Amino acid sequence: MSLNRRRFIAASAASAAMSVLPLSALGNVLSEDNNLSWLKRFHDAKTKKPWLSAYQSVSSDSFSSQAQIEGKWPQDLTGTLYRNGPARHEIGDFRYQHWFDGDGMLQAFRMTSKGVFHQGKMIQTQKYLAENAAGRALYPGFGTVPPNPAPVTSADLVNVGNISVLPHNGKLLALWEAGSPWDMDPETLETKGLHSFSAETKGVPFSAHPRVENDGTLWNFGYASSANLIVLWHIDKNGKPVKVGTIPCDPMSMPHDFIVTSKHIVLMMPPLNYKREHASSFLDAHHWQENQATRVLVVDKNDFSQYKWLELPSQWVFHFGNGWEDASGVIRFDGARSEDPMIMISSFRDIMKGEVSESSHSRHHQYRIDTKSWTISEEPLFAAHIQTEFPAIDPRVSCVRNRRLVMMSNNDKTPAVHPNLNEVCSFDLESGLRDAYRYPDSQMPEEHLFVAKPGSALESQGWVVGTAHDWQKQTTLLNVFDVEAVSAGPIATATLPYALPLGLHGKFVAS
Numbered sequence: 001m002s003l004n005r006r007r008f009i010a011a012s013a014a015s016a017a018m019s020v021l022p023l024s025a026l027g028n029v030l031s032e033d034n035n036l037s038w039l040k041r042f043h044d045a046k047t048k049k050p051w052l053s054a055y056q057s058v059s060s061d062s063f064s065s066q067a068q069i070e071g072k073w074p075q076d077l078t079g080t081l082y083r084n085g086p087a088r089h090e091i092g093d094f095r096y097q098h099w100f101d102g103d104g105m106l107q108a109f110r111m112t113s114k115g116v117f118h119q120g121k122m123i124q125t126q127k128y129l130a131e132n133a134a135g136r137a138l139y140p141g142f143g144t145v146p147p148n149p150a151p152v153t154s155a156d157l158v159n160v161g162n163i164s165v166l167p168h169n170g171k172l173l174a175l176w177e178a179g180s181p182w183d184m185d186p187e188t189l190e191t192k193g194l195h196s197f198s199a200e201t202k203g204v205p206f207s208a209h210p211r212v213e214n215d216g217t218l219w220n221f222g223y224a225s226s227a228n229l230i231v232l233w234h235i236d237k238n239g240k241p242v243k244v245g246t247i248p249c250d251p252m253s254m255p256h257d258f259i260v261t262s263k264h265i266v267l268m269m270p271p272l273n274y275k276r277e278h279a280s281s282f283l284d285a286h287h288w289q290e291n292q293a294t295r296v297l298v299v300d301k302n303d304f305s306q307y308k309w310l311e312l313p314s315q316w317v318f319h320f321g322n323g324w325e326d327a328s329g330v331i332r333f334d335g336a337r338s339e340d341p342m343i344m345i346s347s348f349r350d351i352m353k354g355e356v357s358e359s360s361h362s363r364h365h366q367y368r369i370d371t372k373s374w375t376i377s378e379e380p381l382f383a384a385h386i387q388t389e390f391p392a393i394d395p396r397v398s399c400v401r402n403r404r405l406v407m408m409s410n411n412d413k414t415p416a417v418h419p420n421l422n423e424v425c426s427f428d429l430e431s432g433l434r435d436a437y438r439y440p441d442s443q444m445p446e447e448h449l450f451v452a453k454p455g456s457a458l459e460s461q462g463w464v465v466g467t468a469h470d471w472q473k474q475t476t477l478l479n480v481f482d483v484e485a486v487s488a489g490p491i492a493t494a495t496l497p498y499a500l501p502l503g504l505h506g507k508f509v510a511s
């Protein structure tokens, strides 16, 4: 159970390096879908589908501007919204072949009494610097293998740090899924380098969705596919590892998020099985086995050697909202459940060549684990025509009982001209009321967060804060809603003089 760092580093490198096959093995990919044609196809498609600007490559490696404010910005909404996401999708005449391969850009929306100031900077990863110097794509990514790929000797060599951010212990970390966090300057957004929590854990995978309890205690997982190992992290509020352990998992899947309660860690392992043979990218090494169960790992927070495996019908949850546990030992958690992850994952490949494929359908479910009988059950939270993703909570109730969820959603009966989710909503788990605002078709919203009003009771007063790409006006917006009246629309909007590509996750730091 103890961490074998050498084994992890070797396995992580192997997981990344497996992407590098001889060009002959990629013959079909390169002859049918040569790299230049992905670039051309995307830009040709954008003339007919202008909303594809949400997936175009960033126009510069840094941005800064004061935003123009409309409406009344709440006086006590001050702080910084940090966001991360794939932003550079092209280098030279090469376009990445999966949205998740884009090099990461860190953004800060600084909200003060003087207004909103925006900064954005490309994360200066080893890969980004090396490819800039070479003037071409060098390394395989999550779903892309460029021509004549260079060898991958460690996962962090191809770590694009493009998924999320973690403010913790005064630090700001940019997170990827299969490697180390990137240490970022919270003021200048400069890249300081790879971060390790200790010498022993240097290079050990640290996933993009850590859970932070209200006292600053940090939990996370990582995985090394080639070693069939899950790693679990317990880090104190000062950023020091308390314990780091491993649990065997065979077959390995591709878990993206997890939940933590007062006593347990829960990881869902869908049957998206990792098989190294005959794969041209890390993504292509995963195979959906729809007839197999989804395994659910429940681990004792205090002793990583104590765990149980449970089973659910085949399913995939990309993001969870929150998990908590009552006095009788019943765990409850929620997540955006889909029947088949490959629809969603493939759609993010197709969008890179300007194609809209079948959209995935994720329907929010609530789960219940009885830790006395070790049984698990699930039930949907919404009608089948309501899709959801990017669940968020008041961070002060992380890992304890929550009543409210803020989510991006979609009503299948009112589709937009673009294929993305077009609503933001607040959902009351106790009353069952969903309060949603539908964005205009010209705006493509990203993740929205719950920001508590200073001094307010838990999950009571506050705001929903989130960004959107306006493809008609070619701007990026930061919207603020009253969490008690989301359907009334934004109470204030900060508009940037430029449009940024869609990103992934963010965190708000109050000032």
Ligand SMILES: [Fe+2]
Binding pocket: 163, 208, 209, 256, 319, 504, 505
């Ligand atoms: Fe995520």
